[in-house]
Amino acid sequence: MLKEYTCIICPNGCDLTVKVEDGKILSLEGAVCKRGREYVNQELTSPHRNIASSILLEEGVIPLVSVRLSKPIPKERIFDVMSAIKKTRLKAPVSIGQVAIENVLELNSDVIVTKNVGAK
Structure with missing residues (x-):
């Protein structure tokens, strides 16, 4: 085929x-x-994907901060990971490389911040 x-x-x-x-x-x-x-x-x-998204940021100079995974996850778990990301809130300030969710859903991948954002 x-x-x-x-x-x-x-x-x-x-x-x-x-x-x-x-x-x-x-x-x-x-x-x-x-x-x-x-x-x-x-x-x-075993298809894998890396994803990028954003997390709500409390008391930040902007309301969202960009995040990505530290390594790819199984493709079929993308929606589960996105659900976990959607439930997460961070408090400003945040910095590049900061771990927002460690070992998300035990998939051996961290959700990490990709932008420096200061507090109001």
Whole structure:
């Protein structure tokens, strides 16, 4: 079966055409680098994603602060993690790299702040 992917591992964003049979890659076309094969293999066996969002910030000079995950999580857990992020509130000031949620949902990934925001 032929499948098409857009690789998200590096900035090239290669459009990949992959022949897959029984969950194995038989051929791959379109990859500029070797990481395309790694990406497709991950997509076939255990897709992961990194997410970025924002958290409500109390007493900050702005009402929200941007956050991201420290490492990718299983794709099927994105909505669970987003729900946890939505329930979180931080108090200003906050700084880049500050952990907002440690080991979110026990997925071995932290939600970390990506912007310095001062208090009112």
